[in-house]
Amino acid sequence: MEALRNREKDVSDELRNAEYGKKPKSIVENWLKDVSDKKTEVQDVEQKAEKRRNLSRLPFLRLLDKNIEELIELIEQGRFPEGLLIDVHDKKGEALLTSPLVGQTTAERNLEKIWKCFINDEIICIGVYGMGGVGKTTIATHIHNRLLESPSSADHVYWVTVSQESSIHKLQNDIAKYIRLDLSKEDDERKRATRLFNALGGRKKFVLILDDMWKVFPPKEIGIPIGVNSGKLLITTRSLEVCRGMKCQQNIKVEPLSTEEAWDLFTKNVGTEKVLDQKIKEIAMSIAKECSGLPLAIVTTARSMTGVDDIHDWRNALDELREGVEGFADMEDKVFKKLKFSYDRLKDEKLQQCFLYCALFPEDYKIPKMDLILYWIAEGLLDGRRTRRAKFDRGHFILNKLENVCLLESAKDCYGSIYVKMHDVIRDMALNITKKENGGPIFMMTSGRLLQIPNEIEWSENLERVCLEEDIIEEHLSTSISRKCPRLLTLLLQNYRNIEQIPNSFFVHMQSLRVLDLSYLGNLKRLPDSISNLKSLRGLFLNQCHYLEYVPSLAELKELRELYLHRSGVTEVPKGLQGLVNLKCLSLFRALGIQSIPTGLLRSLSQLQCLRLDDCFNVDVETEELISLRQLEMLGVNFSNLHGFNNYVNTQHWQRLSHYCLQIKSGHGHDLLPCRRVSISELGRAIMLNCSIVLPSNMQELNIENCVLPTSLLDFSPSLGKNACRDLERCHIGGSEGIEHLWSFTSTTTSVPINLQTLRLTNLPDLISLFKYEGVEREGGPPAPIPETGFFSRLKLLSVWSCEKVKYLFTARLVRHHMQNLELIRVFRCSQMENIIVDEEEEEEGITTERISVLTFSKLRSLKLQDVLQLKSICTGTNTMVCPSLQKIKVDNCPKLRRLSLSTINVDDNRRESEAHPGCLIKISGQKKWWDLLEWDNPQAKSVLQPLFSVIEPPTFPLYRTEGGTWFKDLACYEEVK
Secondary structure: OHHHHHHHHHHHHHHHOOOOOHHHHHHHHHHHHHHHHHHHHHHHHHHHHHOOOOOOOHHHHHHHHHHHHHHHHHHHHHOOOOOHHHHHOOOOOOOOOOOOOOHHHHHHHHHHHHHHHHHOOOOOEEEEEOOOOOOHHHHHHHHHHHHHHOOOOOOEEEEEEOOOOOOHHHHHHHHHHHOOOOOOOOOOHHHHHHHHHHHHHOOOOEEEEEEEEOOOOOHHHHOOOOOHHHOEEEEEEOOHHHHHHOOOOEEEEOOOOOHHHHHHHHHHHHOOOOOOOHHHHHHHHHHHHHOOOOHHHHHHHHHHOOOOOOHHHHHHHHHHHHHOOOOOHHHHHHHHHHHHHHHHOOOOHHHHHHHHHHHHOOOOOOEEHHHHHHHHHHHOOOOOOOOHHHHHHHHHHHHHHHHHOOOOEEEEOOOOOEEEEOOHHHHHHHHHHHHHHHOOOOEEEOOOOOOOOHHHOOOOOOOOEEEEEOOOOHHHHHOOOOOOOOOOOEEEEEOOOOOOEOOHHHHOOOOOOOEEEOOOOOOOOEOOHHHHHOOOOOEEEOOOOOOOOEOOOOOOOOOOOEEEOOOOOOOOOOOOHHHOOOOOEEEOOOOOOOOOOOOOHHHHOOOOOEEEEOOOOOOOOOHHHHHOOOOOOEEEEEEOOHHHHHHHHHOOHHHHOOEEEEEEOOOOOOOOOOOEEEEEEOOOHHHHHHOOOOOOOOOOEEEEEOOEOOOOHHHHOHHHOOOOOOOOOEEEEEOOEOOOOOEEEOOOOEOOOOOOOEEEEEOOOOOOOOEEEOOOOEOOEOOOOOOOOOOOOOOOEEEEEOOOOOOOOEEHHHHHHHOOOOOEEEEEOOOOOOEEEEOOEEEEOOEEEEOOOEEEOOOOOEEEEEOOOOOOEEEOOOOEEEOOOOOEEEEEOOOOOOEOOEEEOOOOOOOOOOOOOOOOOOEEEEOHHHHHHOOOOOOOHHHHHHHHEEEOOOOOOOOEEOOOOOEEOOHHHHHHHO
């Protein structure tokens, strides 16, 4: 009876809050009458049963049971399988007004990506994210309208705009209003969610679109039954974190428009029918470009210029956009206010400061992530973390956060270095914030077109941060005028190639300065003595000052935390370091002129967390001084001999380090310390005969070059075995004699490091095979026994270059059991190699049998074979490779290779460009003569693959040579191996 009363209440509420047609309403009213009649009948039977004795009550109880069953059936009918509101409100939804999409390659592509998610039954939650004003809502409205037009895609489509200060309670009300469900009398969020869940769940193939979400509200807590009756959820947001929190299965980022698309949108919104004068058109195109592809900014600026035909007005508008928004009210009111919500929602003041710091750099500037974090550390923005590693973790967290909410964009250069950059409009918004909060500009920077001559610079007393780069104000640094900037915290003066000295007066009135970066002043010879008086200085960066001869005493800089002299020309450690009790980082990486470190200096720097002396060939450091640094977390050091190296490793001091680069006569360090690396060079035969090497067991990378090695890596160092070297991920051996194989194994054991991911072998004249197998070697391949465990299961990249005696890489059994994660195979200039994979022979009762099988490289993406003159086949015998993820094949100057031995090559005719998904072959390259002579198992294969083939052109680059002595045919090959 309780269930009946609840159901009656639900239906009555829905009837009161909905407008229905006559027929649906009558159906519901008839159901209510039937329920009422049956309820009366049940109550009547109950009353009669109460008046009878036990035995005479039985007939009435049986009748009561029957009536209750009929009542339950009526209740179930009242649930209406398709949902009450489907019966009584048969509207699918109404199309929303929207603007046309601009850009076939951007907006249309995003639209199709989202649409494919709706076609895919397995995807039930989709996230669309991007910076404010980029066009997320516009794309979502097009999806909404297309769903309405497609009868098979959705039965019901609901659009809910989420307010910035929304809550679960408010969002439940907003959704309930769209589906005509009254929740006003229910305050308990769980019960509200249940009712909402049941109401939506009764609608088959519904789509709910939540536009502009700012917080994570788990769908079940709201009452959204995604996945029930094929229901789906689409959200738009500025934050990738919201997409992840909502557990979206597909996250699609909306990027800004291209230059061409931006101009197209601008012309459609400028609203003039007259043809623009050519000079005005050029200015208009520059204005559109200033908006950097942000549709909201483009539309706003275009409409503000509607009907304007005076070239002076157009030039003024362009100047205002370039120099700031003062006077450009529309941009500030309609664009910046919208974007500022993302900034305001950061809430954490330090996070906001870190964001605003990024506006210091010029437009379109790629800011190296590590440099930015170091500036934050030096200025004190990350002081809440005690250890250096924690500071870097916090810095990366902040950058990831700013990227996820689309206030920063990530980028990479051609060398793989990671940067962040600010969208131009976001940067203008950030500068606008700093002006408003401080009553005027506090940043000064070059932008590529400002500060052309010295007298344009205004050194205001309010300045807090200055970034001046490039050779455009050289004369300015040569004047003796003192700059009065008492509030200045950060000063970045970089890339002035012709500056030889800076006047002493320049820094006199900058006593608050915390960060000073004079890196890349290529001809700077002397620092002014006034730097000695910058008592608030916490970070001094003098990297790549190759001709720097003089650094004044730093004894008074008691606050100094970071001192960087990367690749500088100094010939001695700066004076006065002994008293710098707060110094956390001393970096002399590749400061080749330094001959020694004063005895006792390191002991006095007890707070050091980072010490960089790697690639300093002439500096010997006593082991006792290194191990005295109890706070040390990051270490780079070059030992002049094996004895010093072994002494240090035996102390176990390296176990406390999160990052290190330990070298023996090696010059292969890196500006950063990305991992735990050991680099060894120039160990001769006499050294190896008299002493074995001890390696730290937690090293992640090993580089050996220009050494005379024993026949096996285990003979070089027993610690290179499987159990002693579990963290080793990358190994490179180059330019070394003597080594014949790397590791060995029997049928039950192996010595191969189990976590190895990258293996590069370069110029090893004595190498015969990668592994030494149990038993006697035979011509063409080894015996069969190989352990059945995946000891090489994490290897991703194998590159073999100029190893003249190697005849094969793998055995078939090795591939079957141990190579499932290999992604790239590169073989270059191995003149005796005949096969990539060879068969084994198994002896059973004296009968030799040949194993025939399909060999699967499930993740192989790229196969490159170059100058392998004797290569006859990829697989010997009738073995065949299956490579479902293969994308690129390159065969250059392998004249004897006649069969590719690939049983299946995936080709998708609809996706030929870079967007091709993994598993779709997109390119085969080689000489035309080789292609024409290829033999095919399937006669149709060549015609199918012909469109993917491209002819390799003769090299146009000179030969390149590595530091290990290997010659490269072209720059591309050099970069690949490097």
